[in-house]
Amino acid sequence: MAGLLYLLVAVIAPIGIMYVPGKLIVHNDATATADNIRASESLFRIGIASELVGATLMAFVVLQLFWLFKPVNEKLAWLMLVLGALLSIPMSFLSTINELAALVLARGGDFLSAFTTAELDSLSYLFLRLHSKTLQVAQIFWGLWLFPFGMLVMRSGFIPRFFGLLLFIAGVGYLTDAVVSLLLPQHVEAVGQITFVMIFGELPIILWLLIWGARERPAVAPAG
Numbered sequence: 001m002a003g004l005l006y007l008l009v010a011v012i013a014p015i016g017i018m019y020v021p022g023k024l025i026v027h028n029d030a031t032a033t034a035d036n037i038r039a040s041e042s043l044f045r046i047g048i049a050s051e052l053v054g055a056t057l058m059a060f061v062v063l064q065l066f067w068l069f070k071p072v073n074e075k076l077a078w079l080m081l082v083l084g085a086l087l088s089i090p091m092s093f094l095s096t097i098n099e100l101a102a103l104v105l106a107r108g109g110d111f112l113s114a115f116t117t118a119e120l121d122s123l124s125y126l127f128l129r130l131h132s133k134t135l136q137v138a139q140i141f142w143g144l145w146l147f148p149f150g151m152l153v154m155r156s157g158f159i160p161r162f163f164g165l166l167l168f169i170a171g172v173g174y175l176t177d178a179v180v181s182l183l184l185p186q187h188v189e190a191v192g193q194i195t196f197v198m199i200f201g202e203l204p205i206i207l208w209l210l211i212w213g214a215r216e217r218p219a220v221a222p223a224g
Contacts (some may be wrong), residue, residue, distance in 0.1 A: 001064055002061060002064035002065050002068060002209050003206055003207070003208070003209030003210030003211070003213070004210055005057050005060050005061045005064065006061045006205075006206045006209060006210070007206050007207075007210055008057050009054050009057045009058050009061060010203065010206060012050050012053050012054045012057070013050060013051065013054030013055075013058075015046065015047060015050035016046075016047035016048060016049070016050035016051035016054070017050075017051060017054075017135065019047070020043060020044060020046065020047030020050075021047070021128075021132075023036070023040070023043065024036040024037055024040060024043065024044060024047075025128060030118075030121040030122045030124065030125035031118065031121045033121070033124070033125050033128065034105075034106040034120070034121035034124050034125065037102070037103060037106040037124070038106055038107065041103070041107070044099075044103060045103070047099070048096050048099050048100065048103075051092065051095070051096050051099075052093065052096055054092075055089050055092040055093055058084075058085070058089055058092075059085050059089050061084075062080065062081055062084040062085040062145070063081070063085065065080065065084075065149065066078075066080065066081045069149075069152040069153075069156065072152050072155050072156045072157075073151075073152060073155060076148045076151055076152050076155075077148075077152060079148040080145055080148040080149050080152065083141050083144045083145035083148065084141070084145030084149070087141045088138050088141035088142055088145065091134060091135075091137060091138040091141070092135070092138050094134065095131050095134035095135050095138065096131070098127045098128065098130045098131035098134065099127070099128065099131050101124075101127040102124040102125070102127040102128045102131070103124075105120045105121075105123045105124035105127065106120070106121065106124040108120055133182075136178050136181045136182055137178070137182070139174050139175075139177060139178040139181075140174075140175060140178045140179075142174045142178075143170075143171040143172070143173070143174030143175035143178065144171065144175070145171075146167045146168070146170050146171035146174070146202065147167075147168065147171050149167055150163075150164040150165070150166075150167030150168045150171065151164065152164075153167060153205065159205075159208065160208075163204055163205045163208060166201035166202070166204055166205065167201060167202060167205060168201075169198050169201040170198060170199050170200070170201035170202040172198060173194075173195040173196075173197075173198025173199040173201070174195070174199060176191065176194075176195050176198075177191065177192060177195040177196075177199075180192075180195075
């Protein structure tokens with residue numbers, strides 16, 4: 001179940017986080033971006049829905065993993081739950097409010113008649129930028145939760161330790177990307193080429209959980 005839900009998150013969430021922005025948002029061009037949203041409102045709404053569904057499913061993923069790994073180390077399991085669900089997921093939900101505000105402004109309306117179209121387009125683009133910045137902050141926790149998750153995998157005895165190492169690498173990738181985006185935005189593209197590959201370290205554990213599941217621990221022979 002954890003593997004299936006995790007796979008759904010990996011498929012659904014990028015629609016709103018990567019695909020839709022790539023199709024509709026024109027960098028530093030508020031008018032063109034607003035025109036794209038007005039012309040493809042359904043696609044924009046699908047992107048918002050995908051983020052909400054992805055965040056909801058992720059809550060259940062972390063909960064399933066919590067119950068799976070709690071017998072391994074309860075403190076690490078709780079840390080994984082807090083970082084992976086209680087902190088990052090509310091931020092993901094809140095970030096979609098910025099997208100909804102951008103949509104309202106791009107569509108306009110009688111109650112916004114005090115603003116010119118250019119002003120509405122600029123405000124809409126501002127909220128899209130706020131959405132992006134909120135996700136960058138949430139990305140810090142997307143990376144942090146993978147460290148207790150990786151430690152639990154390595155200590156479990158029923159999942160190969162190598163997958164824990166890959167989770168560490170993915171966690172470093174998320175954190176590096178978030179920190180560079182927030183503090184050194186001029187280097188985002190160069191660093192992003194490396195961190196993008198590192199983040200793929202999260203995928204193998206999804207396939208393992210889905211296809212093979214968790215191996216049972218070998219029984220310990222009684223003493224004497």
